[in-house]
Amino acid sequence: MSISQSIAVGSLVIAGLVICAAPPQPDSTDDVDGVFVDESLYRFPTRNVPRESSAKKTLVRGTVVLWRDALKKRGITSFEEFDKLVAIETTYGQLLPIVPDWRGRAFFQDEKLRDREVELVGYRRSDTSTFQVLMIFTFDKDGKRQYTDYWCDICSIPMYEIKPCDCCQADIRLRYQPQDLPDYITARMRTRIAVGDHMERVLATLELWGAKEWVFARYPVIVPTPGQTQADIDAAVEEFKKAREADPFLELPGYGLPNGLVIDVHSRERKLIGITKHILGEHGKADDRKETGYTSLTYNGEFILGRDKPARADD
Numbered sequence: 020m021s022i023s024q025s026i027a028v029g030s031l032v033i034a035g036l037v038i039c040a041a042p043p044q045p046d047s048t049d050d051v052d053g054v055f056v057d058e059s060l061y062r063f064p065t066r067n068v069p070r071e072s073s074a075k076k077t078l079v080r081g082t083v084v085l086w087r088d089a090l091k092k093r094g095i096t097s098f099e100e101f102d103k104l105v106a107i108e109t110t111y112g113q114l115l116p117i118v119p120d121w122r123g124r125a126f127f128q129d130e131k132l133r134d135r136e137v138e139l140v141g142y143r144r145s146d147t148s149t150f151q152v153l154m155i156f157t158f159d160k161d162g163k164r165q166y167t168d169y170w171c172d173i174c175s176i177p178m179y180e181i182k183p184c185d186c187c188q189a190d191i192r193l194r195y196q197p198q199d200l201p202d203y204i205t206a207r208m209r210t211r212i213a214v215g216d217h218m219e220r221v222l223a224t225l226e227l228w229g230a231k232e233w234v235f236a237r238y239p240v241i242v243p244t245p246g247q248t249q250a251d252i253d254a255a256v257e258e259f260k261k262a263r264e265a266d267p268f269l270e271l272p273g274y275g276l277p278n279g280l281v282i283d284v285h286s287r288e289r290k291l292i293g294i295t296k297h298i299l300g301e302h303g304k305a306d307d308r309k310e311t312g313y314t315s316l317t318y319n320g321e322f323i324l325g326r327d328k329p330a331r332a333d334d
């Protein structure tokens with residue numbers, strides 16, 4: 020039997036390595052040739068198995084939350100029909116409902132996986148606006164990335180939902196293993212944003228870099244001027260909303276990068292036209308001083324702002 024055949028009927032491989040019967044195998048509709056490649060099997064030789072799926076595996080960072088809570092935060096009241104749903108709230112505040120399949124189901128069952136920072140590798144489907152989880156990463160107290168699944172200490176088998184062990188029926192536990200993101204994710208990380216890039220790519224790159232919205236840095240405000248009536252203000256708000264509808268990249272918040280750098284990304288007609296660096300004062304708060312005129316941000320293990328033209332100090 021070739022390796023690819025073994026993996027295709029994965030349970031045989033696992034059964035050969037542990038005493039117990041294998042956990043039920045995930046099924047998939049997305050992978051090449053109908054062969055499902057579970058990343059947790061990558062420690063076994065899988066060289067002959069196509070790893071890349073035609074549906075691209077992507078990384079999403081954020082926090083998994085109960086759908087109703089997330090809606091409530093956005094001022095949407097809903098009834099108990101939505102009780103069971105969970106979604107990942109990305110670092111950009113977008114909500115992606117998680118598909119309760121062999122892997123995503125854990126987020127529905129186990130509150131220990133919710134309301135904490137996670138990175139999920141999986142399929143982000145544009146046609147359904149859902150996220151199908153393949154790998155779960157959490158972070159320990161020092162921020163170290165941990166591949167996260169369930170484990171039976173007695174039988175030494177991994178599982179993907181919380182339930183009595185498939186084999187011995189004992190309790191299983193969440194297992195954390197320090198592990199980097201898979202190569203097919205990191206290889207795809209774009210390491211540079213530059214003037215002229217489409218804002219969708221800019222934001223996707225920031226998300227891959229782990230940028231978070233920086234609330235102190237920038238947010239849209241409408242400041243009434245003397246003599247303005249409420250009607251004038253309402254009209255200004257309406258105008259702003261319309262402009263934002265036409266260009267969703269208008270008035271983005273600032274973004275804080277994992278190294279502490281805080282930037283604004285400026286756009287016109289959905290293209291990046293410049294980057295501003297915030298100079299942080301005491302306690303890491305923006306103190307209104309900025310350096311403008313940056314034209315690129317490169318990541319090569321460290322974040323480096325670049326500019327094609329001379330700096331212009333701005334305060």
Ligand SMILES: [Zn+2]
Pocket residue numbers: 171172173174175184185186187188189
């Ligand atoms: Zn067991």
